Amino acid sequence: MNGNLRSAIRPGLRVAVVLKQHQRTGTLTYGTVKDILTKSPNHPHGIKVRLADGQVGRVQQIVASNNET
Secondary structure (H helix, E strand, C coil): CECCEHHHCCCCCEEEEEEHHHCCCCCEEEEEEEEECCCCCECCCCCEEEECCCCEEEEEEEEECHHHC
């Protein structure tokens, strides 16, 4: 599932994000969503989130929710 729709993302989801410094390479970072930072219902480059470890990036794909892992 991709990360372009805000309604599909909620705190606690495990996601793959691209951090600002990795936008050119597309390197993915995995983590758990702590906060959703994008206010609009969708975004073509991915919804911006803060991960539990404090890193901020745009969601590229939703990996799993906590009850699925």
